[in-house]
Amino acid sequence: MAEPTDAPLLAVEDLVVEFPTAKGPHRAVDQVSFTVPHGGSLAVVGESGSGKSTIARALVRLLTPAAGRILLDGTDITRLPERRLRPLRRRVQMVFQDPYGSLDPHLTAGEIVGEPLRVAGTRDRRERERRAAELLDRVGLPASAAARRPPEFSGGQRQRIGIARALASRPDLLVCDEATSALDVSVQAKVLELLRELQAETGVAFLVIAHNLGVVRDLSTDLLVLRDGRVVETGRTGDVLASPAEPYTRALRRAAIDPHAVRGIKPRAMLTAATAALSAPTPS
Amino acid sequence: AGPTGLPGPGTLTLGLTRSLVSLDNKLNQFDAAVTVQRAVRQALTTLGPGLKPRLVLADRFEMTEPTAWTVRLRKGVRYADGSPVTVEDVDTALRMYGKVNGSFLLGLFPELPEVEKTADARTFRLRTERPVPILDRLMANIHITPADANKPEELQSGLGSGPYRVARANSGAGEYTLARNPRYWGPKPPLETVRVRYVPEESSRVVALRSGELDVVDTLSPDAAEQLTGLPGVSLERGDGVRVCQLFYNFRKPKNHPLSDPRVRQALAYAIDGEALLRDVLADSASPLRGVVPTNLDGAVETGSFTHDPARARALLRRHGADNLRLTFMWESGEFAGDASVMEAVADMLGDVGVRVTLKQFQPGGDILKWRQGRGGDWDVIGNGFPSPTGLALTCLQGMYAGTAEKERTREAFMGYVFPKIADGIEEASVEVDDAERQRKLAAVQKAIWDTWPALWGFVPKTLLARRGRVRDVGLLPTNSYDLTAVHLEG
């Protein structure tokens, strides 16, 4: 494992990602820069289509950026060919949004979690099984889970398997792309709790992607607000949420309905305000 | 045609087994096609009942010298477009036939005669180098076409002097409609229209005949004949054919091979139950072969017959040191009706006398020629049919048994059959001008051939034709064709 240097764990410089469309390239991420320190946690928020997932996919090189650099501990991985990238892949892992689709349905939970170990070169099957059982236990799944297959688990349980798989690689950075948005509130709360514990325990750095401001609040120290692929505002999570500086961030903040904050019968004005602010033309 | 495709009252519909590519016969070897071809194009002569030559475009055709025949064109014969048939046309026709590569007809001619004009515009002489005593029959195959339209290939146009002209043709689909030729020089043919259809599958032809959609279907298989027998409204015509089918031995075997010994060849023949094959497998649609060519051919004689005696076969084989033989039989699909069944049955019969047989079936277009010539692989017996469209034993004998060492150099002797004495005998007979003497010579040579046991077994398939009851006077000839001008419809 690379020893901490002055360099941040992850540095993203002027990242640009484009998609080809019928009307020419569509710039989904536009000149985004940020850093994540070792053990740190950064949240990226923004409305749907603002480019959050695109950043995540670029970080794990499921996409190749059009411009800019992604530095992992100082190593430029932006354009590394797959062969050279493979050894570095374990350091950045991802928890996917879709708990139903992100697990291979024909493998058992044990095999899924054991897979990164195989990649890492653990040839011994028993050793892999032992480690997988440990990891499953760590994310709060019973020992019997190892032999079952994904369709036999609930959404929250599947998301735990996904987390265990990501952890198996002993990553330095965990990218959580809306890891809880497919889950209902009560389940989501439990998964968030687990992620918090894991960070406290292993010191893994987080890049949390969400459109729900509430989710990021406990999970991240820093916040980055994205709109139409561009960074609108950054800062400490608490500060930004408590007093957003940019109108857009304010609108986002207002759109998040907090049941505790609602007063009166059918306070439609609360919605109207949020809607109005968000629909304001994009400064471009 | 009505909704069910039934032909009209004046229309005769024929269902052919093979697609008729053209109404010319320079390359076509398909016997039943002759019926249609001759309705459009005519020759100087034709083969009538009893395989005797009859005059058509010529009203005189006589051997006036050993090497020359005097021929006179019938007065007033003309083509469908009204132009007269001339000597020039005959001359051109002969030259054009001569230029065709690979023609079967050409193989029948020992040499092509030259046309020698005379003072009379209608009379000419056909001259050959050596005597061709059968020229009158051979010339039945040369169709006469206007000289300037003739080419050394099959003619696509349908202009001829026959009783019918082509009204519609789709040679790709093998479908023709013939209409009466209003300018026909002879008596007006009774049929208004003749439709020719290509119906390859036998079951379909049978169904179409039963439903009245086809009036005549030719070249029936034994099974189809059996099916049609006794059906109301359907009649069968059958007669002896001019084709001989044999399980012919390979005569290119090394000297020490058992099959090189005529006694072994004969011994094997005892194993074959020809009667059962004819009765059960061929359903009585063939006659036993009692000579080396069909005995109804002019000049053919009975030389012996195949007898079934497995015990004797076994004993003889053992005596000649040929037990435990393993033989390979080959044939091409469609060589004769029921070919596969016959071969399988024969293999089984040989199995009963301890001879193990491997069957090798070739597909049309495949390599059987190469194998026949001994270039493909080793084999012992071939299932083969050999036709004699001239109705003469001589042409048949020449084709099969007249192999010489010289021919064999290019592997052209029929299955390697080379017996110089026999070849000489045939040659002598072929140029014998005197009829009686020729017959005598032919008989002698046939006996000699029989004694060489060239075939394991043989038979003569019958010509088989089925017609609707309303079709009358189909005079089916042994050549598997008939004269369309004689046919008429009832009701």
Added chain:
Amino acid sequence: MPTYLLRRLGQSVLTVFLTLTAVFLLVRLAPGDPAAAYAAPTASAEELVRIRGQFGLDRPLLVQYGIYLRDLVSGDLGTSYSFHSPAFDVVMDRLPYTITLAVSAIAVTVLVAVPLGVWMARRADTRRELGANILTITGQSMPDFWTGVMLLTGFAVVIPVLPASGFTSWGGLVLPTITVAILQFALVSRLVRREMTTALAAPYTTVARSRGVAERALVWRYALGNSAVPLVTAVGTRFAALLNGVVVVEVVFAWPGVGSLVVRALETRDYPLIQATVLITASLAILVQLLVDLLYPLLDPRVRLGKAA
């Protein structure tokens, strides 16, 4: 779109070209001699050599290929050995029959199998559906020869309402059409059933029902509209395949299509005819597939050309 079309066309032309090359080589490598098939069995070796020369088969393979391509470019597909006329004309004599049969068989297939599939989707898992299923499968798995002759016997002899063979009247189209269609029913109806089951269970169907859309419109407009792409693919593929002719059915019904023509051409080793038939039918079949591809965006607006789904 134009670039896509051009690229697809280019690829298709290449496919046809390679196909043709493969056929060119294969027929020449396969045993058998066009000269021997052409000439009488009694023909002399010398004559065979002459015939080969006449066909240009005495030249090296590469030269033959070059000549073939040169002629092809100038639109000459060669002269059929056995028909003694331009191979193109021979194929064209027969092509209308093949296309007629293909079109009518596909039309009947669609007209019968689609309603049948819809019916099966709506009666899923009932005994009657099982019966229909078994029936179509049985129909498909009996040899087509058998089906053809049974139909022939039934409708031309026992109840003589239809002609037995050939295309002398439109009635002659009925039996071959049915025979070919029977082979497709099982496949298409099962496909429709599968698609319709999916579509009828899809949320948009329920939602449409919730807004009062009549059941009939649900089935025929919404559900079937959403099954169009796989259906058109399957039908298009079948149609393309039928353009090569249906040998057995053609033989049974004396239907002068290209299927039996090419088999016959093979039996006589009629190289120019084989090549011409392959060229023409392959081009047609590939064209059909191209058209089906171009049809997708019209059937499903989500499909964009040039993009795999």
Added chain:
Amino acid sequence: MKDGTQDIAKDGTQHVATDGTPLLDVRELQVELVTEHGIVRAVDGIDFTVGRGETVTLIGESGCGKSTTAMALLRLLPDGLAVVSGSARIAGRDTVADLAAARAVRGRTVSLIPQDPMTALSPVHTVGRQLGDAIRLRHPALGRAEARARGIELMRQVHIAEPERRWKAYPHEFSGGMLQRVLIAIALAAEPELLVADEPTSALDATVQAGVLDLLMELQERTGVAILMITHDLGVARIVSDRIHVMKDGRFVESGSAPEIVDAPAEPYTRDLLASVPALGPWDEDKQPGPDSAASTPKVIPHG
């Protein structure tokens, strides 16, 4: 349309309209699903009413039977799956007992706004066509062009920009929020008295959600339509409802007015649900007198 319903009291306890009968009256509704693994009782005897102009919310975690309830009311559950008993009277006709009644109310008295906008429209038909169908079902006499005019007007009402152009567009060319608006427009085409909104916003992101909810409330204000809202989001329930029924395992565990349930939940289950909502914490606007400033911003702004 229904003018008489404008006078609904804001008091959440009153749920009966002026004519005395509730618009929707559900009694002892029980839905049993015959599945491969046995019979599942998805809805286990619930009673509730929705009066004209009212919003009643069913809330509960995933799988508690909310959607099943909604579908059962409209007889949309497949016959081969669900056995429904009890009664559900919509405008006086029992849709549970009488299939014809269900058919008659669908698309006329009641409209459904489905859970997932992305899959709720046929992907191969234009939006206009599907909206036009709904309009012409309600007004069979209308011609194509008239239906189109009316549909475009509806699309404008739900704040879809450039409705003329979008009439010919396909569902995949719309964003989730816009699709939800289209679905609302389709629902409105029926000029219904009752809207059944099955989680109309849970598939949407928080920002779009606000817009859709705002629209629904605007419509209710304008037309007086009654809404049966289904959600698992307490925030949403709190903001739009008059009354809330908290559902668990097919039964109601707690019912009451919106402020009662959210501000003073009696049942531990409700409290759990509430606690699971991630807290956002206070922010600067909380200190301000209220969202009056925001309320004054222009309301009708193209969205999406």
Added chain:
Amino acid sequence: MTTAGIPTARTGGRPSAVTARDLARATATRRRSANRVKLWAGSVCTALVVLPILLAQLLPLPDANDQELGARRLPPLTEGHLFGTDQLGRDLLSRVLHGGQVSLTVGVLAVVVSGLIGIAAGAAAGYFGGWMDAVVSRVLEAQLALPLLMMLLLVVALFGSSVTVITAVIAVAQWPEVARLTRSLVLVEREKPYVAAARVLGLRGLTILARHVVPNVVRPVSLVVLLLLAQAVLLESALSYLGAGPERPFATWGRIISDGQDYLTTSWWLITLPGLVIALLVVGVNLLGDALRDGGGRTSRTKAAKADGGTA
């Protein structure tokens, strides 16, 4: 999903309104019983064909090649011949059963080979896309555009008509079906997040394809492969009909049928009975396949259907 599958015997004691009739009419019940029927009928039909074939040598039957010219074309149920005799007086049942051994072997082998080729080519085309896809797609297109039977005849002419060649030829004829389906399934499968997850883990392309993608498509594909078995048998008969069947006197089904064609109108059983045996096998295998598929994996099926359309 927390309350998924509330059991019938739930507390609370409200009586269930589900009547026996409801239960009988319910889709789940119907599907289950239909499935049971399919499984049973399928097994019975298949076993009815396959078992006697496997046991052909042990059954008290005349030799398949034993001719008796006097007893030719006897109708079924005469002189102890259950299926009658053929044109050379051989026992048809014995020929069908012994022939079935060859035909089934040819069928099974052909199907296995075509399945392997089809899955490999289709999966590679679907997963890697690009030129690989272009090549496979064009080959598929070309094969559809070529007259199948002519090509098969050519190949048989080229390599002879041994059982091996026939098997290979049928496999070649059938792989497009498998490849097309595999490709369309893989196109859907490769977009699934678990494939992205595997890439993020650092697995290489081939490993992902072999370990994740193929195992997930192999089930629906194998069902199609199962159905191809029947087609293989019919294809062999078409080849025999055109004279390119295995060498005589091997009694394969195709050979029996093609030889019997001449006698269809006089001796219906020669072709009808073997035809029915094939049909029985096909129906059996189809029903079994249906039952197995409906037994699970329904989701992958519906998605496959969509993908099928969009790309094929």
